[in-house]
Amino acid sequence: MHKYITRRILQFIPMLFVITIIVFGLAKAAPGDPLTGERLDPRIDPAVYEERREALGLNDPIHIQYWNWLSSVATGDFGTSLQYTGRPVLELITARIWNTLYLSLFALGVTLAIAIPIGIYSATKKYSLFDYGATTFAFLGLATPNFFAGLLAIYVFSFLFGWFPAQGTSTTIGLTGFELFIDKLRHLVLPGFTLGLASTAAYMRYMRTEILEVKGSDFIRTAHAKGLSSQSVLYKHTLRNALIPIITLLGLEFGTLLSGAVITERVFNYPGLGTLFIGAISNRDYPVIMAINLILGVSILVGNLLADIFYAIVDPRIRYD
């Protein structure tokens, strides 16, 4: 067990370095550098320009530049934004990262709360009307692009019914405590369900398939044969085994949610990392682009690591690999 976890963590470290190398490489591949604007400025003396390049380390060999960049990133210094002149990238990100986390967690909560019960019920009532209904929903959910689902949600639930706000994170200024919480929650409903739609559809299918698969195994027949109630067989034997692969998928889901958030946040004008990222892409704000790439890449890597470790804890078979 400890050996497996140690080995998995040791594999994690080189991957971390590779990600930083790729992000650094992309930043270098991008046209221009922090001083491009000044080189084109005729009022600036070429000698001064060269001096400033030297001071910023832009003339250093590439591996020195990488090392300098990596050491500043390690202390949380991602440089300054080009688009919001002079503002530290870290400040821009910390101002928005919580909104994206709330949104992703809400979507994940929606996914699990809907997909798992429906998947279980579909599997126990295979080929019933309910099962067909769930299958139809899953097909539609997987075929609807995230942004189109969001627009439909705004049109129906915001414009036609007026139940939920269409944009942003809060409407009334000056709310405090519980009222503020409710207001924020109301703003999360539409983007949260939109972001969770595709994964809800997918997990519903996974859950159904897994349960059907486990139901066919010998130990379930044994459990039935020794006279356990069908409730007990379902919850104690079938479900526990069927949930194991779902855990690994959840580790990978993290990346899908964060990527999906880029589009969803755009539809709902939700001030998170996604809208910051899109703004940065439009303005070629490379320091911001690279910082977000790095942060999300590392989060996904950590998500996968945690899923693997958790998998090893709940499924003893994996440790002998």
Next chain:
Amino acid sequence: METQVQNNMDANPDLTAQTTEKSLSPFQLAMRRFLKNKLAIAGLIILTIFVIVAVFADVIATHNPTESNMLKVEAKGDAENWLGTDSSGRDNFSRLVHGSRISLTIGFFAMLCTVVVGTLLGSIAGYYGGRVDGAIMRFTDIMLILPFLLLVLTLIAIIEKITITIFIVIIALTSWPNLTRIIRATFLSLREKEYILGARSIGASDIRIIFKHFLPNAIGPIIVNATLMMANMIIIESALSFIGFGIPQPTPTWGNMITEATSLRILENNWEAWLPPGLAILLTVLAINFIGDGLRDAFDPKSNH
């Protein structure tokens, strides 16, 4: 060798008749199962309709899809502009019809490029194994960890000028890893088969073994994944065009038509502008997914999903 077999068969017409009647190739068997799948056939019909619309877009469209009429913007549907006009005064119906051409073309070619890259890398990794396999699979792992959409957008920001070809190449270069894994796994399981050993022992070259023995046996998973991938490509193209980093205006695609709806005024008042292209994407993707699932059941009748 082959002509000799042919001659033997010709010499015995009875035998030829018997073999063609009784033993269908696995591929033919799969096609037979596929044709019995009602949903898959429905998908095939819907997709065919969209393809016909795409091919005859010039005939079906009532206006030039890129021509603006500034005197008539954000109009509701009427006898002249069936689905109204967009914020630049272009005819929505004609853009919808022409959009099918761009969206399907990009979906198809992005899929094709990805399949070529994915199959090639997967074949090499699965066939040679060892260090080559290790290197390719580590690279695949890294590609899978980078958030896909962010990587694509970053590349788009670096390249700056996006044409349809560059767009397809970017998508293909970033979305091969899943297919590579599947092809590699299929190859690894085929490696141990006796007929591969047989082919090796009579001195067949690597290329011949890959193309004559491995790929035909891996064709099922390739076709199924390619189909489902095309649906995914159409969604990716539309999403990127929607946020404004896909195919630039005025070229109509379903995705950049929906961009109109980022204005809440248009979203609320002009459903003609964004609902039809959205439904077109939904229907196309649904149809392709039905076909893909039908193919999966046809090639692998044992699977239950």
